[in-house]
Amino acid sequence: MNVELQINNSTAPGARYVSWAPSPCRIRVTNPAGATGTTATIRLTSVSAASAGAVSFRRGTTGAFATSLSLTVPVNGASVPFFVAGRFGRPSINDGDVTIEARFGTALVGSVRVMVRIRKNANALTPGERDRFVAAFARLNNQGAGRFVDFRDMHTQVSSPQAHGAPGFLPWHRAYLLDLERELQAIDRSVALPYWRFDQASPNIFTRDFMGVSDALGTVQFSSGNPLQFWRTDGVAGINRRPFFPTNTAPPGLLTEAQTLALGSLFRQFETMEGNPHGSAHTSFGGSISSVPTAAKDPLFFLLHANVDRLWAKWQRQLGRFDPTVAASYDNSSTRVGHRLADTMWPWNGVTGGTRPPTAPGGTLAAGTNASAPGPSPRVADCLDFQGSILPLSRMGFDYDDVPFA
């Protein structure tokens, strides 16, 4: 007997990535040899090293997850759905380090290698994870000629009203990061965007092998093996970043995570984090990252904003703020286009002129290979339920290492 396992309802290699939120899967018998009767009982388990990722299973959209699952599968080839989720606290370290096995009796009848791909604390990445991330990022930049230029061009003075100073700040940046992450994954599927936990010391980030070490002038130095040494934006080589704090400590004056999460239970209270800690984190440095028109020139910008998004995700999880129809989940009182729940967001909507910038770089939002949300031209409302807690189809395919699904 043989079975086919579809992860995220697909056999494509790009779909074999799961996170804490359950991924819809299917199993079907492709070769019924050895079966007696019209159905077969297939048992699903997973195998992985202790340091690698781990997954759990459940039959439907509710109920507890378990380390194994038995399914009754018709032998005529009709598929049966089930769900796989990464086991919270057990993210993968390498691509495909978890094997899902299907057994008919004791016989192995099918298997697929998956990765529990999770956004992690950048300070805690393994050397392999770190190197793959910077290599993909440098490749995306491609010494100024790569697709990164679109991401740089999305975050300028001209486009700033689309993304700052109003409630859409958080959803816009969530879509922005996801777009970038998916482009990185098109280069290396094992890459997830790490976050800079700016309220904690992160000495492993500010090293020559990672985000670089700044000299007294603020020029960032990289090791000779770090491809970020070829980083170029606006036609100019290099990164200017001068920390105003010792990088083996956290920048002072920022709200801690606990303080940020305690800003309030309503979105309009929580969004004040745009000033502190978000703005304060930006201005803890001299250099590109400290000014709106140049912030996206520094790759650290994306790690900073990954943490901003993580804080929002954690606030959402703690208070159950995923449903856009619940007033506390979002402040829909803005009159600015692009900041209301029903508005599509520039640049992915391709709308230019008038209150929108004159051009819309980068086209639509990159398609995910393990999730279909939020779609090529997301609305603000589409960016709240990133785990699919309210509507499973809203799942965006990413998760943070310390924000569970349930």
Add this chain to the structure above:
Amino acid sequence: MRNASSTSTAPDGGGSVPGPPAAARSEEAFAARVDALAGDPGRRGELAALLREDHPAYDQLGTATTVRMRGWVLLALARGELSDSALIFVLEELDTGTDAYLVAAAARALRSYRAPGPELAPFLARALEHVRFRDEPVCFDGYGEYAVSGAGTSPVRELLATLAWLGPHARGVRAELEAMCPTGAFSRKQRAEWTRTLDAIGGAGEDEPAEDACCALPEGIGRTVWRALDPRRVREPPWEVAFQDHAGAPVTFRELFEGKPTVVVFFYTRCDNPLKCSLTVTKLARVQALLEERGLADAVNTAAITYDPAFDLPERLRGYGEARGVRLDGRNRMLRAVDGIGTLRAHFDLGVNFTGSLVNRHRVEAYVLDARGRVAALFERLHWDEHEVVERVAEVLEEPREPAAPPVRLAAAGSGGRRAASTVPGALAAVALALFPKCPMCWAAYLSMLGIAGLEPLTHASWVLAVLAAALVVNLGSVWLRGRATGSMAAFYVVGIGAIALAASRLVPAWADASWVGIALTTGGTLLSTFGFGRRRGAAPGAWRRRAHDRAASPEASAAPA
């Protein structure tokens, strides 16, 4: 051919030597010159020419320097009456400018135009939308001064003042202004300025003042400016200029632009004004889409040429185009001139200048080239409308081809009559050659047939045969030239075979009947060359005329370089 700058050493018009500008071109000298021109009523008209980007005064100077210089010219214009020839530069700054100093100076200069009018309002509203979140204080007291206090003026203030000057003429943009008006508890001072402007404009619902015909904008200035060029002034294209396209493939000017009309835009990837190059290339993608919609995509090429070929290597070109949705293939290319921009700069009179090989300032410019690679239209300075560009290309497609031989005026006919007339000599020569008497007996037969026995002196007039043969060769040559122009050599082949048949019929007695074939093919081929198949005959394009502002601002009209 425009001369390259005196400090330029490289053939591409860039790559200059470093070092401070020559004394004669220092900023102080420039400012003094501007002041002198502004103070001389007889020479004020020369100020507009100083705003051309390619003016030698800006050669090898940095962008910030050119901003100071241009701003000073705009402020000089503001002190007198703003002429029609200078108006386009002011509107350009409002339409696509992002520098606070220049936008503020342009807004101020506009108030010295001879009369406010509603056509000016959209420019001001657009400029406000561009600069309102980048407002900064500017100082107009002296040349090159920067404001260190917030008390003076700013681009927003100047734009609001100019909108107030427009008064009721700005009612068409009142709704936009109301939407932009700052709200919130803090911005009392700003809101007061906006309120004053809105009060000056007047209430919504009131009638707009009647447009005074004497004060309408000069012809051609509107959302788009283009000019049809006088064909007598059109330069022969630089056929041998070598390019490299977005895929790294080599291609020449001739291979790119001969045979089909082309829409050409200029840009460079390091342009930091999103309202110029980025928008231009984005719009080129829309032009491609419109051409596709109209079924013209196979008949018209598009090209985007970089001002910065040294830096904009093929991979950069491709990335820039793809990021803006440009279709890239053999008929739609992004290009860099392999030997530098100098030849193209001279040929197109590009509105650009450089410091080294880096652009310091350029205008928005889009060209329509005809099938012979010559400039048929230029859309300059103000942002062009994609539909208008496509309309112009469609007109170029419909324009009559140039006649193969000088036209024979048989009647006071339109273009169709002239074209028909031009086929007559060729056809007649073919017929005459075929029927030319081969012997005295034939002469006798013809003469008796025609009853012209009195023409004995024509017997054995072999020179007439030679003349007819020469006429046939001339016809052949003319059809060949015409074929090159239209890109179709079918007619030439037909006429060629006909000529061979006629020659054979004269030289080989056994093939005498071939003369009829020769006549038919020669005549038919000549007609085919003239009229073609499926070609619509249209009227000649609109009158060839130069706009007033072009005449004033052309290089010929400018003062001698400093």
Add this chain to the structure above:
Amino acid sequence: MTPKKKAAREPAAEAKPARKRTGKQSMTLAKSAKASVEDRVAAIAELPREVCGSDANLEAVLALLSDASQPLDVRLAALQALQAASFSVVAFEPCRGAYTATLRKVATDPDPELRQRVLGILMREKDGFAQKKLLDGLRDPKKALLPPEKALQLLSYDVHSDAYPVAREIVADPPNPTARREALRLLAADADSAPLFAKVLRDKDELAENRQIAAAALQSLRPEALQEHAREIVFDASEYPEIQATSLTALTQFGDAEAVLGDDALMKRVDTMSGGASIKVKQSAKRFLNKYGA
């Protein structure tokens, strides 16, 4: 690990605000000459949303920034609060003009740290005033507001800043090695400087970091040339390990895969290097072999 409890779906009672003070209280404390510098700095850190909330707030914070008699840390904190507020571009609209004017004033402040920070902010906005000041300072050291290496670094924010001529002069005759390095980095955007970078890359007497800048510059300006140079460097046994590692990285990241895979000699050479003595070279060689599947 024990999974966390499922979060409550009902809105919780309004959580206690993170800050202990109101905005008004923070502003009062920030301005107070009697309070300690630490307390004032902490109060100012709470202000980004209030800075552009009223005329009075804005004037107060701008005054703190521009007043040379205030403690430096208080002035720097005021600057940081203004910068953080400026990220909300639309909300900051009424404040931008006065903010820019104050920055220009402080650009000539006696304190070098303040000058450096505000000139950095202005240069990132491509401010013509700041550009002129920095260029004047490079041409005439008596007018310099910043050390030449910092001025060059800030001028490199704007590729149109007209700094190439003076940068070339500094490369030829540098006041100090760091200035030369920054001049080279600035010139990496200058297409006409490709020959200079080829020379620097192959000059073994050049500092390693300058040669690395040259490699990056050449990769951008003349990628085929850099690939050729990188290959030659890899084969040059007398070359420094850092430069060989950089060359291997360039070949790994940007090399033409088909050409590299077809280059047996290169593949063999890198294979040998992967077992060599230098850790940097070994790591880079292994990444190269990883990519090209050896």
